[in-house]
Every structure is written in structure tokens, then in C-alpha cells.
Amino acid sequence: MRFSGLLITSLMVSLSFSSLAQAETWPQFRGTNGSGISTEKNLPAKWSEQEGILWSASLPGRANSSPAVTANRIDVTTKTDDNGLWILSFDRKSGQEIRKVKVGSGSLSAPGPRNLWADRHNSATPSPISDEQNIWAFFGTGLLVCLDAESGEIVWKRDLVKDYGPYNITFGMGSTPRLWGDLLIVTCMTKGPSYVVAFDKQTGKEVWKANRKLPAQKDGADAYTTPTIFQNDDKTELLVSGSDHVNAYDPQTGKQLWIAGGLDIPSPFGRIIAAPVANANLVIATSGNPGGGGLGYIKAFKQGATGNITQSGLLWKYDVSTPDSSTPLILNGKLYMVSQNGVATCLNLQDGKSLWKKRMKGQYFSSLVAGDGKVYFLSTDGLCTVIDADSGEVIAENQLPGTFYSTPAISEGVIYLRSFDRLYAIKGK
Numbered sequence: 001m002r003f004s005g006l007l008i009t010s011l012m013v014s015l016s017f018s019s020l021a022q023a024e025t026w027p028q029f030r031g032t033n034g035s036g037i038s039t040e041k042n043l044p045a046k047w048s049e050q051e052g053i054l055w056s057a058s059l060p061g062r063a064n065s066s067p068a069v070t071a072n073r074i075d076v077t078t079k080t081d082d083n084g085l086w087i088l089s090f091d092r093k094s095g096q097e098i099r100k101v102k103v104g105s106g107s108l109s110a111p112g113p114r115n116l117w118a119d120r121h122n123s124a125t126p127s128p129i130s131d132e133q134n135i136w137a138f139f140g141t142g143l144l145v146c147l148d149a150e151s152g153e154i155v156w157k158r159d160l161v162k163d164y165g166p167y168n169i170t171f172g173m174g175s176t177p178r179l180w181g182d183l184l185i186v187t188c189m190t191k192g193p194s195y196v197v198a199f200d201k202q203t204g205k206e207v208w209k210a211n212r213k214l215p216a217q218k219d220g221a222d223a224y225t226t227p228t229i230f231q232n233d234d235k236t237e238l239l240v241s242g243s244d245h246v247n248a249y250d251p252q253t254g255k256q257l258w259i260a261g262g263l264d265i266p267s268p269f270g271r272i273i274a275a276p277v278a279n280a281n282l283v284i285a286t287s288g289n290p291g292g293g294g295l296g297y298i299k300a301f302k303q304g305a306t307g308n309i310t311q312s313g314l315l316w317k318y319d320v321s322t323p324d325s326s327t328p329l330i331l332n333g334k335l336y337m338v339s340q341n342g343v344a345t346c347l348n349l350q351d352g353k354s355l356w357k358k359r360m361k362g363q364y365f366s367s368l369v370a371g372d373g374k375v376y377f378l379s380t381d382g383l384c385t386v387i388d389a390d391s392g393e394v395i396a397e398n399q400l401p402g403t404f405y406s407t408p409a410i411s412e413g414v415i416y417l418r419s420f421d422r423l424y425a426i427k428g429k
Contacts, residue, residue: 026069026409026416028129029176030367034228034275036329038371038410044428045374045386046396054414054425055095059088063124064405065176067416067423070130073098073149074409074425076418077137079124083107085139087128087147092411095425099152106141108172117171120365120405125174127226127406129184136184136201140173144186146204156204160186160197168192170271174224180238180251183207189223189242196227196240196249208254216244220264222271226327230278232303239276239283246276246285246301261310263287265295273325274367277335278303282315282349284335289324292341296322300352316352321345327367327407329375331389336375338364344377344385346392356392360385367407378404382419400424 030036044052061080068075074090083105089098108123123140134155135147142161147154167173169190177186183198189212197209223242230237238251247259264270265287274286282300289296297319305313321343328337334355335347342360347353362379369376370389377385382400402419409416415426
């Protein structure tokens, strides 16, 4: 009887772990490592305001931060009209608000013309990062905070402007940190202080800091990118793009592994917004394409190199209808991307040749995500076009009301979309 009981217990534990393994969380921008890829099946393809919505929740204020999804919560940040900076948590099953915590206040310091950014970007643009115990949030004011997810109490906070210097960046700080193991990694690329810094996630204490002041002209020195983590065999790379360069660090120590330049464009507004993406063979870096005017391009660099690989590591370049803000996506030997003015392109990763191109409706700032053989293209007007990853055919066009700059999150068969002022959980028809 004892053996039988142990066998049943063992089986139950095994099934429990199997269930957990299949149910992914999406704890930070574009998932755990920043690839934008979900391994789940049966993801929604069709929905509307009337059908396929599991729940939706109203959000105070306005922001572009993407949702962070844990086993039980959805976390977002926002900025209210009184300059309040907030972290909000929702029950992922019901959409009921769990907690709303004001963690600070302040607005962006941005010397650039307000008409070029104020309608789309504010100090709550960076996305939160979450696990079951804590929520970490960074704001464009320089506030970096860790919140206890259970009590809502602030565990620690830092003022990175006070610690490392003011942000001299045309449109205001907008980079999202990356959590890796016990480290919370923040990038700062401006005309002033420029660095990559890692903090202990439990205490907020600095673990390492790497200077990243690189040659770049005018707005080329600015970047609004999120770091990406890539596991390359037994070596983990922290990929950082901005200031006309892309490079890789050892995320444990901050030691630079390699660097590539040549990402400048012939424009005084040539900043980089899209994050780098990678596979086992190459790293893709995106140069900005301000306003969709044809200035930007994508470069592919060889993986596994060391030192300066600006020339020696360059595999190919593509410069037609490339993204500005939207981070591309690597899936099954192909690169998917969308320009700001709505030209979607699929490239062969091996040689950078175009496999297909199609015109989408609207403008696109949201980064691409994919799963279950589907690639999701979300416009600012709330039109989400679902593309078959293999054929490139349109599966569905799904419309929701609102203004969408944030990137979707995917977890347990649900897609989470965040507009300026509403959070949607989509199960599909």
C-alpha cells in the first residue's frame, strides 16, 4: 500500500510538472529572453470586440509598457495626468484588479520637439518585469523600483539619474530592463552618460557596470532599445544595440565579448529603437528608419566571433522597408519585420533575400511576436493581422478599439494586448 501511495504521488507530481512545463509565463518584454517566440499551441487567431475576449480592464492614465505575465498575475505600469507613476496588477483569470501602487512621480526630460513624441511616449514607456514574488519597474524619470507582489510594499528603489547622471536623450529615456537570473540589467545610451549596469534583483545593489560611450553623431548617440539574452551553446550573450553599434556582453560579469559598428544612417535623427535578435548562426541589428522614409536597414552579423566584427562578421545587409520601432522576429530560418508605414517583409536568414512582402493597414510601432505557426502584427489602431509563418498568407485581421504601441504578451493560450488605457485578454473565437 505504501508503495502504491508513493507511486500515485510520484505520478501526480510528474503530471503537475508536465502541466507547468507546457504553461509558459511571459515575465518581461517579448518573453523571458526577448525572442518574442512562444512554444505554446492552440493560440488564438480570430477575435473582435464582440467575440473571443476573455476579459478586458480599464487602465488609468496612459502608457506604452507591455504586460508582464506570471502564473497568477498580469502586471503593467502607467502614468497618470498628475505625473503619478504606477504599477497595476490584475488577476490573469478574471481580469479583476489586485492592486494599484503609486511608486513615484515625474515626467520625461526630453529636449526634442514635443509634437514628435508627446502623443505616443511618456515616462511609463519601459515595460515591467515580474516573477511570483516581485515586480520590477523602470521609468523614464530614472526611477528603478522593486515591489513585493504580495503586499504591495516597495522592497527597494533607486534614482539612476541621481546615481549616474542626467539623461541627455532627445525623446526621453524609454529603454526596458532585462532580468537574467539574479540580475536586473539596465541600459542607458545617450549623448551624456552611456552604460550598461546590472543590479542584484533582491537588494538593488550594483553588481557590475560597463561604460558604453561609443562614437556616434547627433541623435545617433541615443537609443531606446531593450537588451536581449541569447544562449549560444554554453555561452550566454547579453545583446545590446544603440549608439550606432551592437555588441555582446557576458551578463554575469559585464565583460564585452564582441562589438560591431556601422549602424549609423544619414539622418540627424538616426537613433535605434528596435532590439537585437539572434539565432545560433547570426545576430540581427536594426538601424532606425525615422518616419518610414527609407533610411533604415538591417545588418546580419556572424555568431560566435570575438573582438571587433564590423567588417569581418558582416554577413548581409537589407535596406528596403525596414522597421523603426518594431523589433523583428526570427523563426524557423526566416526573419519577419514590419516598417512603420505598414510594409511587412519576410527574409531568408541565410542570405537576407526577400521571400515575400505585403502591405498592412495602418502604422506599426509594436514589436512582433509569434507562436503556434502564427506571427502577430499589431498596428497602432488596434488591427492585429495574423500571418501563417510558413506560407505568409493572412489568417485573420482582428480589430479592437484604442491606440496600441505596446507589444503583445502570450501565456497559457491567451494573448494580452495593452492599449493606452485598456488591457485585453484574448482567448479567440
